Amino acid sequence: MEALKEKIIAGDEAGTAEIVQNLLDDRVEVEVIMKQGLITAMDEVGDRFQSGRIYLPEMLVAAQAMKSGLAVLEPLIKGSGVKPIGTAVIGTMRGDLHDIGKNLVIMSLEGAGFEVVDLGMDVPPEKFVDAITTHQPRVVGMSALLSTTMPGMEQTIQAIETAGLRDGVKIMVGGAPVNQDFADRIGADFYGKDSVAAKVFAVQSLQG
Amino acid sequence: MAIQQPFKHGADFEYLRKVLMREVSEGPVPIIELAVDGDPMSEVTGLPTPFSSLLDMMDFVESDGSINQDSLRKGIQINDLSLAFARAVGYDYVTVIPAILIPRTKANISREVPGQVKQRSWQNEHAGLIPDRAAFEAFPWPQTSGLGIVSIDYIVPQIPEGARIMVFYMGIFEDLRALMGFEQMAIKSIREPGLIGDILEKLTVIAETELDKIAAHPAVGAVFYADDMGFNTGTMLSPAFFKEWVIPRQKRIADIVHKHGKPFLLHACGQVDALMEDLIEVVGIDGYHSFEDNIEPVEEFYRRYHDRISVLGGVDVNLLTHGSREEVRARCRQILDACGPGGGFAMGSGNSITNYCKIENYYAMLDETRRWNQEQGF
Numbered sequence: 001m002e003a004l005k006e007k008i009i010a011g012d013e014a015g016t017a018e019i020v021q022n023l024l025d026d027r028v029e030v031e032v033i034m035k036q037g038l039i040t041a042m043d044e045v046g047d048r049f050q051s052g053r054i055y056l057p058e059m060l061v062a063a064q065a066m067k068s069g070l071a072v073l074e075p076l077i078k079g080s081g082v083k084p085i086g087t088a089v090i091g092t093m094r095g096d097l098h099d100i101g102k103n104l105v106i107m108s109l110e111g112a113g114f115e116v117v118d119l120g121m122d123v124p125p126e127k128f129v130d131a132i133t134t135h136q137p138r139v140v141g142m143s144a145l146l147s148t149t150m151p152g153m154e155q156t157i158q159a160i161e162t163a164g165l166r167d168g169v170k171i172m173v174g175g176a177p178v179n180q181d182f183a184d185r186i187g188a189d190f191y192g193k194d195s196v197a198a199k200v201f202a203v204q205s206l207q208g
Numbered sequence: 209m210a211i212q213q214p215f216k217h218g219a220d221f222e223y224l225r226k227v228l229m230r231e232v233s234e235g236p237v238p239i240i241e242l243a244v245d246g247d248p249m250s251e252v253t254g255l256p257t258p259f260s261s262l263l264d265m266m267d268f269v270e271s272d273g274s275i276n277q278d279s280l281r282k283g284i285q286i287n288d289l290s291l292a293f294a295r296a297v298g299y300d301y302v303t304v305i306p307a308i309l310i311p312r313t314k315a316n317i318s319r320e321v322p323g324q325v326k327q328r329s330w331q332n333e334h335a336g337l338i339p340d341r342a343a344f345e346a347f348p349w350p351q352t353s354g355l356g357i358v359s360i361d362y363i364v365p366q367i368p369e370g371a372r373i374m375v376f377y378m379g380i381f382e383d384l385r386a387l388m389g390f391e392q393m394a395i396k397s398i399r400e401p402g403l404i405g406d407i408l409e410k411l412t413v414i415a416e417t418e419l420d421k422i423a424a425h426p427a428v429g430a431v432f433y434a435d436d437m438g439f440n441t442g443t444m445l446s447p448a449f450f451k452e453w454v455i456p457r458q459k460r461i462a463d464i465v466h467k468h469g470k471p472f473l474l475h476a477c478g479q480v481d482a483l484m485e486d487l488i489e490v491v492g493i494d495g496y497h498s499f500e501d502n503i504e505p506v507e508e509f510y511r512r513y514h515d516r517i518s519v520l521g522g523v524d525v526n527l528l529t530h531g532s533r534e535e536v537r538a539r540c541r542q543i544l545d546a547c548g549p550g551g552g553f554a555m556g557s558g559n560s561i562t563n564y565c566k567i568e569n570y571y572a573m574l575d576e577t578r579r580w581n582q583e584q585g586f
Binding site: 011052054055056057058060061064098099100101103146147148150151176177179193194 | 390391444
């Protein structure tokens, strides 16, 4: 399992897939590979990123490696009884074509075992409402890079409230122009300064 | 809403140059911008604009590296607008963006929302024109011997007395991201750093060649070199990457500008603290621009660095977009009180006057600076 972690952290896609296959051949359970291998490795990647020991490229290649391992497991996951730890709906606000930050959060959430419904970029409030109704997530994430698209966060929270869905979800916001004051003002539950902070909040949200 | 009163009458680039080079500590705080979008320039002057935002110019060059007649016409129009804008506001310089024949990719968004985004283009973050070595080899790189300074030659006869040209030059790391797409570039920086190095080298040689001609021109006053390297909390790639691949090349580019005795001003968005010593000591930047209060208020930066480089702009674009005139005035006052008295400071936005900033807030920033200068007896 330690070798698997090292391959993921190093961003070695082929090496990761090979070790996952070897573990399966050795009859290691899918859930064990997920929790002790993939999720633990991505936790370590997140910690290193947050503490400034690695940067975005290292995170991106680690995520690629993790996905190559996940691809080996995927056909077996359904039958194994492994369930996601929770569901999250996430998107970039209407008028915003930037999604690197959002994708990093998705990577962190998936690495932590979440099922993530990615609404993509340029997402209007009603699309968030529809996705919450359909997927019933515990966590909703909104991202904005632009000053002009930040107001979309408030409009989306209002739309979620109007639809009577606010109590069932924890809402986290992030992005370059967003800060704690703004998050408080619009009634978000959390402002995340980076993807790791978002993941920590999302995991905590499952507990209450 | 057209401008009612210019910031000042008459251009004096020589005074601005002294501020940029920290040769004076007494005197009025001048104004400076890296860039102003077409829409606000149009609103100030009453003239039409061919581009809503400057980023719309990303498809100025065709995918084969050529310029069509429509782009040429728009290029002339944007130069005329830039000239009229500088006169109307009272800047000491006219901004010129030299034609750089490098194709780029962009992602468009166009929506009419009152007071918000009109039309704007953004760099495509995922897909670029150079995904691999074969595409690099086949890319229509401009012939450096054929590069000209057409825009500068066009505008020189028309610049106001006492003014000079401020050249906006797109940086090599910006261009690298534009050519590869951010995500692809980030992954290649680990999986194929040699390709990254080769693209950067190509871009550096183009920049050296072009800026050698540009900076030599007597009408050119300074070069504003725009090379974003950070995001909110740190550098986009590791500081080690920048120190190995980018900083030495930026130094070569700065050296060319300095060879002609012109200030080399850096615009670099994001938290780039980890690179600041290299930017000052190795690259040799004369001034630094790009401030967001989320990252570091300009006053704090000024306190740390104003004895080594000039500090340019600082009013957060977020405030210019969402704030009231009173809030903008109050923030300008704070900045001026902190950065004005020590010299080496020019007032302006933290990034650029975008087509989503409120024009009345832009005017409030100019007016508050004028008032402050008057109160100091200038």
